[in-house]
Amino acid sequence: EPEVTQTPSHQVTQMGQEVILRCVPISNHLYFYWYRQILGQKVEFLVSFYNNEISEKSEIFDDQFSVERPDGSNFTLKIRSTKLEDSAMYFCASSEAHEQYFGPGTRLTVT
């Protein structure tokens, strides 16, 4: 069964550093998303991406965040200058129709 994959599974970084989280969506899906979940809190939408551009973004997705589809298979989330409060699980999702399928997540720890 096709699935969304994410790397790395755990990333530790120092405050102020740049991080890139990587995702490989399901191959025939055209819509891609990033969500995050701070420990003990609900899953929150960050951004959606279609046809090489951002479709929608939340207020969390400020200028420190960017997304890119650098090739035909990868979808990345970049955080330019990480803050302590960016520590969370980051989930990539993709969809072909209305159902969104989530990856296993990257746990980002900012120290």
Place this chain on the structure above:
Amino acid sequence: QKEVEQDPGPLSVPEGAIVSLNCTYSNSAFQYFMWYRQYSRKGPELLMYTYSSGNKEDGRFTAQVDKSSKYISLFIRDSQPSDSATYLCAMSGGGYQKVTFGTGTKLQVIP
């Protein structure tokens, strides 16, 4: 009022019991309703997906949506210890829009 409200539990039931999980919501624009299962520090796994009002059954799982009351439910029949997880209700306006999640209900099925 929160956009999506879900009792966080925890809910503890004996094996074989019928489990009822519920959410209420306030946004009338929601048209698509989902239930995800999430194990600790893992990605949300799509369980059930329903469009508009009505019932949908898949094996031991039944999802119900009552748009007039802005109330959705997930029933699990013959619950198993492997059903122990956090169950997230989720909804969207469709058209590949963002998914808005509830906080999740933690379920424990005791053998």
